[in-house]
Amino acid sequence: MTIVRAAAGRPPVHTDDAARVRAHRAKRARIDYSDKPEIAQTIAEIAEQLGVSRNEVMQSLTRFALTNRNWKQVGLYGSKGLQ
Template identity: 40%
Template sequence: MARPKIYANAAERQAAYRENNARVDLVLPKELNATLDDIAQHLDLTKNSLVNAMVRFALTNRNWKTQGAAWVKK
């Protein structure tokens, strides 16, 4: 028995995905980009998956609202 379809078509599925997920553009110096490429290749991940994991880790392991980001230039 096949699973029942949740969405009528691909366009409906894509619309639901976009409604539930946000996109963030990221601008990095070339050196950081190369480092991310190296780590992603070593772990056999896409760079996107690696960055998502890093962001989740950072949000889980630091209270950014109280500790701030002292090294960030405004």
């Protein structure tokens, strides 16, 4: 006869992998966009230099842009029409 013991530590938060994925998606929205290959390469280089994922670089860039620009007042490209 084999005795099965529960693993030490805290109990699982989610009942299965599907529940874990659903919980993650409920907390995190996915944003997908395309850009010039040079921009993608720059983001990849920054990620490699800092030892983080491209996702973390994009999160940082987005948070910086949302914090440091008045988009409602200045608009998407600003008064000079920069692209």
